[in-house]
Amino acid sequence: MMPTLGTIATVISSALFPWQLTTVLAISVAVYEPLVPLASGLLIDVVYYAGGTPWATILGVLGTVLAYVVRGRLSLSAFQ
Amino acid sequence: MKRTYLARRNALLEGGRPSAGVVALAIAVVLMLMRVIAPNQFFAVLAPVFGFSTAFSERTHSALSGFVGSATLVEEADQLRAENANLQIQLEALRRQVAQVGAIDNASESIVAGVLARPPASPYDTLIVNAGSDAGVTEKMTAFGADAAPIGVVSEVAPRYSRITLLSSPDMVTQAWLGSAHTPVQLVGEGGSAFSVNIPRTVSTRIGDLILLPGPGAIPVGQVVRIDDDPALPVMVLRVQPVQNVFSITWVGIRDVGATLRSALATSTLLMP
Numbered sequence: 001m002m003p004t005l006g007t008i009a010t011v012i013s014s015a016l017f018p019w020q021l022t023t024v025l026a027i028s029v030a031v032y033e034p035l036v037p038l039a040s041g042l043l044i045d046v047v048y049y050a051g052g053t054p055w056a057t058i059l060g061v062l063g064t065v066l067a068y069v070v071r072g073r074l075s076l077s078a079f080q
Numbered sequence: 081m082k083r084t085y086l087a088r089r090n091a092l093l094e095g096g097r098p099s100a101g102v103v104a105l106a107i108a109v110v111l112m113l114m115r116v117i118a119p120n121q122f123f124a125v126l127a128p129v130f131g132f133s134t135a136f137s138e139r140t141h142s143a144l145s146g147f148v149g150s151a152t153l154v155e156e157a158d159q160l161r162a163e164n165a166n167l168q169i170q171l172e173a174l175r176r177q178v179a180q181v182g183a184i185d186n187a188s189e190s191i192v193a194g195v196l197a198r199p200p201a202s203p204y205d206t207l208i209v210n211a212g213s214d215a216g217v218t219e220k221m222t223a224f225g226a227d228a229a230p231i232g233v234v235s236e237v238a239p240r241y242s243r244i245t246l247l248s249s250p251d252m253v254t255q256a257w258l259g260s261a262h263t264p265v266q267l268v269g270e271g272g273s274a275f276s277v278n279i280p281r282t283v284s285t286r287i288g289d290l291i292l293l294p295g296p297g298a299i300p301v302g303q304v305v306r307i308d309d310d311p312a313l314p315v316m317v318l319r320v321q322p323v324q325n326v327f328s329i330t331w332v333g334i335r336d337v338g339a340t341l342r343s344a345l346a347t348s349t350l351l352m353p
Contacts (some may be wrong), residue, residue, distance in 0.1 A: 003100060003145070004100040006322055007100035007104050008100070008103060008105075010104070011104050011107065015126065015129050015130075016129065016133040016136070016201070016205075017133070017201065018200040018201055019200070019201075019203040020200070022138050022326050033099060033101035033104075034101060035099070035101030035102060035104065035105050036100075036101050036104060037107045038105060039101060039105040039107070040104070040108075041103035042105070042108040042112065042351075043107075043108045043111065044203060046108060046111045046112045046115055047111075047126060047197075047202075048197070048201075048202060048203060048204050048206055048208075050204050050206045050235050050236065050249070051096040051235060051245065052204070052249075052250065055203075056203060058111070070131045072343065
């Protein structure tokens with residue numbers, strides 16, 4: 001439930017709010033939904049990109065890759 | 081007892097259904113295709129979203145301003161006094177411009193466009209406005225702020241919407257003049273509505289000097305607010321603040337300008353064919 005709400009908030013923030021807030025939301029949700037950084041970066045570029053380097057998409061790809069790496073290394077059990 | 085802190089699960093599928101991240105990515109791809117195939121419909125879909133964002137920002141600002149302390153109010157008063165001083169300088173520059181031109185050319189009327197999206201919501205220093213090719217807007221037209229200061233160049237046009245790349249956008253380089261001596265300089269966009277100018281240490285300058293666009297009238301586009309002077313370097317870096325606050329701009333005037341001004345503006349790789 002919370003990852004879904006976080007994803008919705010990040011998607012909305014990509015179009016409505018400054019990219020700094022979108023970045024914080026995307027990082028917060030990334031561990032549970034690794035594709036969110038890529039989706040939010042792509043959304044920001046789709047709406048605001050006007051030529052040059054698509055930094056939002058590039059950073060989104062990096063965020064997604066990092067999220068997958070973190071998820072792969074998190075232990076399954078924190079309490080044993 | 082063993083407790084699972086973070087259950088390993090498929091990041092793409094949850095119980096046979098696509099995850100929220102996959103849905104968000106699919107939405108982004110659909111919007112990207114819409115922007116490429118039907119840009120006018122794309123902006124028509126987003127226009128209400130931008131309007132909601134602007135209204136939300138204004139209401140939030142109104143609500144939060146009631147909690148402002150006296151110290152902040154004093155700071156705002158000082159800032160307003162500084163802005164008033166800047167406006168006096170701009171007014172003087174405009175009076176000189178009128179004196180040089182001699183008369184206002186009523187034939188060159190601007191296309192007035194409302195701003196739908198602006199920085200900081202837009203991270204690339206761009207504006208999205210609600211005037212497009214149907215209103216006569218074409219690429220490479222110049223956008224002007226409320227005080228007749230050029231702020232950007234039209235970079236994308238749809239039938240009813242346009243995208244304006246601000247002069248402060250990264251990688252935008254504009255030929256300009258510095259101060260009353262009209263020293264030729266290059267105004268480099270730094271993003272975040274800021275500029276920088278590199279000048280030799282032999283050039284005389286001071287905080288408050290205007291940055292002007294070359295050509296008849298010498299239109300002011302910015303003002304020097306800081307000088308980074310490292311004795312180890314042969315140049316000084318001037319930090320320039322634009323005369324038009326693009327974070328709160330609501331209307332722009334778009335028109336085609338003369339060859340001199342256009343050549344000064346179109347010196348970025350962004351605008352190169």
